[in-house]
Amino acid sequence: SPSAPPPLEEEDAEVAQLLAQASRLRAEAASLESDRLAQQAEVARRIFDAFDTDRDGEVSFDELKAGLERELKTELSESRVASLMRTFDTSGDGALQLDEFQTVDQFRSALDRLGIEESQRIKEAAAAAAAAEKEAERMEARAALLNDRAPTPSDKIVGVLPYLFPLMDGLQYGRFLLQNGDGNPAVSAVAVLYAIYRSIPFSGFVAFFALNFLAANTRINRLVRFNMQQAIFIDIALFFPGLFFGVGKALLPAMGAPVSPGITELPSDIVFVTLLVTLGYCVVSSLTGNEPNKLPLISQYVEDRMPTTDWFDEEGRFIPRDVRLPKKNKDKDEKD
Numbered sequence: 001s002p003s004a005p006p007p008l009e010e011e012d013a014e015v016a017q018l019l020a021q022a023s024r025l026r027a028e029a030a031s032l033e034s035d036r037l038a039q040q041a042e043v044a045r046r047i048f049d050a051f052d053t054d055r056d057g058e059v060s061f062d063e064l065k066a067g068l069e070r071e072l073k074t075e076l077s078e079s080r081v082a083s084l085m086r087t088f089d090t091s092g093d094g095a096l097q098l099d100e101f102q103t104v105d106q107f108r109s110a111l112d113r114l115g116i117e118e119s120q121r122i123k124e125a126a127a128a129a130a131a132a133e134k135e136a137e138r139m140e141a142r143a144a145l146l147n148d149r150a151p152t153p154s155d156k157i158v159g160v161l162p163y164l165f166p167l168m169d170g171l172q173y174g175r176f177l178l179q180n181g182d183g184n185p186a187v188s189a190v191a192v193l194y195a196i197y198r199s200i201p202f203s204g205f206v207a208f209f210a211l212n213f214l215a216a217n218t219r220i221n222r223l224v225r226f227n228m229q230q231a232i233f234i235d236i237a238l239f240f241p242g243l244f245f246g247v248g249k250a251l252l253p254a255m256g257a258p259v260s261p262g263i264t265e266l267p268s269d270i271v272f273v274t275l276l277v278t279l280g281y282c283v284v285s286s287l288t289g290n291e292p293n294k295l296p297l298i299s300q301y302v303e304d305r306m307p308t309t310d311w312f313d314e315e316g317r318f319i320p321r322d323v324r325l326p327k328k329n330k331d332k333d334e335k336d
Contacts, residue, residue, distance in 0.1 A: 047071075048098050058095040061085055068107060084110055148222045151289050155221040159286040162224075162231035163279045165207045168197045170238050174272035176265045208232060218307060226291055227282065229302040234278065237298065241271045 051059045051067035059067070065081040087110055088100050151159065171178070171194055178187055197203050214220060215228040245264050278295065285292035293299040 058097050060095050151221050151223040156287050159224040159227045160283050162228045165231050166235040170275040173268040233298045
């Protein structure tokens with residue numbers, strides 16, 4: 001027959017026994033934890049006393065650095081010790097009190113974490129520096145294609161020669177000022193140059209196309225190419241006063257106004273003097289190695305025609321204008 005269940009008194013006794021055992025285990029665990037904390041506090045106290053060399057009850061930055069270097073047998077940078085100080089200095093007073101102090105192992109773990117973070121920053125900085133160096137090399141290679149280096153003395157002298165083109169074509173406006181300068185050596189030299197210039201068939205067209213062709217040659221220094229382009233546009237600008245004078249001479253008689261033979265003398269003198277001042281500025285700037293890029297309207301237009309590094313891709317290949325402009329406009333829109 002089945003056995004009878006144990007009396008309730010026996011079950012209660014077993015439960016009480018188990019509860020008592022659990023209570024003893026908790027008490028033992030608490031005692032062990034208390035002992036561990038006491039030992040840890042004692043160790044921290046001894047280390048704290050070892051670090052607190054001046055016995056003022058706190059560990060300063062210098063004491064922390066010296067103590068860690070002594071315990072870890074390695075030299076630590078001030079930046080790493082400062083980071084460690086900020087990590088454990090909860091009071092923010094620039095020193096560690098006993099309740100903020102840690103064991104050497106905890107300091108070592110914190111230093112290891114800082115070391116890993118520092119190594120990561122160093123790797124990122126090195127990668128960024130390598131990328132910047134590579135980009136600088138690409139820019140230098142593209143700049144070499146454009147020959148944007150500082151002009152040599154010979155470049156400065158050659159860069160002045162293109163301005164003879166607008167000077168020759170502008171002499172027509174200086175006929176009133178130069179007609180009495182037969183004994184002037186400068187006038188005589190200009191007269192010889194003008195005679196040679198006019199002796200060449202279609203000299204104006206030849207000079208125009210020669211300068212335009214050479215200005216596209218990036219093997220020539222930028223200063224020389226800039227001056228070639230600017231000389232062309234100065235020469236083009238000389239066309240408009242002549243057109244204005246011609247139209248004026250044709251319209252005035254038709255309007256019944258008297259036309260004096262010297263009516264164009266003063267305007268011509270003004271144009272010629274303006275031309276000389278302009279060319280003088282360009283020559284002086286070029287001989288000193290500076291781009292003469294301060295002429296109103298003309299210089300800006302020339303600047304826009306000068307090749308820049310964004311005209312070429314990373315491999316040095318030319319980017320067509322219809323491809324380059326949409327990309328430039330897109331980059332500008334993204335910045336805005």
